Amino acid sequence: MKIQLKSFIEGSKFTHFITAMILINALLVGLETYPSIAKEYELWFFIIDIVVLSIFTVEILLKLIIYRASFFKNGWNNFDFIIVVGSLLLYGSSFVSVLRIFRVLRVLRTITTIPTLRRIVTALFMAIPTISSVMVLMSIIFYVYAVIGTFLYAEVSPEFFGDLGLSFISLFQIFTLESWASGIFRPIFAEIPWSWIYFMTFIVIATFIMINLIVGEIVNNAQKISDEIESETKEIKEIKEDTSEIEELKKEVGELKTMLQTLIDRK
Structure with missing residues (x-):
């Protein structure tokens, strides 16, 4: 039961x-x-x-x-x-x-x-140690760029880079690529033409490289889980094949016993 x-x-x-x-x-x-x-x-x-x-x-x-x-x-x-x-x-x-x-x-x-969803979430949890390291690195990058931005653009754009806190918020908006060009970059660029270097390098480093590192780690863990599942499936198949072979051997042994018994009976 x-x-x-x-x-x-x-x-x-x-x-x-x-x-x-x-x-x-x-x-x-x-x-x-x-x-x-x-x-x-x-x-x-x-x-x-x-x-x-x-x-x-x-x-x-x-x-x-x-x-x-x-x-x-x-x-x-x-x-x-x-x-x-x-x-x-x-x-x-x-x-x-x-x-x-x-x-x-x-x-x-x-x-x-749903097993596929469970696999993705498991891969995400497996990636937490690496993601934590990436987050620490991102925090350092944010801090460095926030300090530089405050020193360079506090007078030009005090609403975005007036102090360290405002710089952090502005950099987070730039990181999300939400209205960063029209809202933050272009007014500063009109006053300081070479400011594009600051913004472009931050976007390339923080947005593209860091996010790709996180996604890459999650994908690698998902691949590891898939490989483990495939190996377990192969082992189960091999066990089933071995079991079927054993069953066939048992049948053959049984047939041999029957044949021997019939021969003994005839004698």
């Missing part, structure tokens, strides 16, 4: 069903942001939300029955458990805003049900 229940929970049909419930929950939360729809179908929203939450609760209970203590050894299972338990504890409480946050967080459970 336990083995059948485990195969049912880990099966594709059950996974697809839970994914569908998560998407319904996401659609429900999105529709409730429209006041007219929320008021008209308030009762239906409440009933569907209760049903969806009940299904999530049953899912967690089934997994706890099957996996027991080992359930909490998986980080994704802990994530699902916190969201579902938090939703149950806060349901009907006065903390309406916190409950809404938990309801929205249920949408993130799609990560736990």
Whole structure:
């Protein structure tokens, strides 16, 4: 019974069903942001939300029955458990805003049900040490350029480079490439023609090189995970092939025994 229940929970049909419930929950939360729809179908929203939450609760209970203590050894299972338990504890409480946050967080459970999304997030977490180093390097670059910008352009453009804090904010806007040319660069360029060197070097270093380093690290980790999955799949196939060969040998041995027994009987 336990083995059948485990195969049912880990099966594709059950996974697809839970994914569908998560998407319904996401659609429900999105529709409730429209006041007219929320008021008209308030009762239906409440009933569907209760049903969806009940299904999530049953899912967690089934997994706890099957996996027991080992359930909490998986980080994704802990994530699902916190969201579902938090939703149950806060349901009907006065903390309406916190409950809404938990309801929205249920949408993130799609990560736990879709393997490709789980792989991407895992790759992102694996890249955190390298990303941290890149962020430290970016902070140093931002600081150096903010100090230089304050010294060079404080008088020309005090609203953007009047002090170190304003320079940091301006550089962040330049980093995002949001209206940096018309809003920040061109007024300064009209006064100081060689200022393009400052802005162009910052964009090349901070925006293109640093971002590519982060993306490259995430891609490398995703490739590592894919290679590991492929190697595990090959090992499983090899084990299956070995098992099938053993079964064939058993059949041949059985046939030989039968033949020998018939020969003995004849004699």
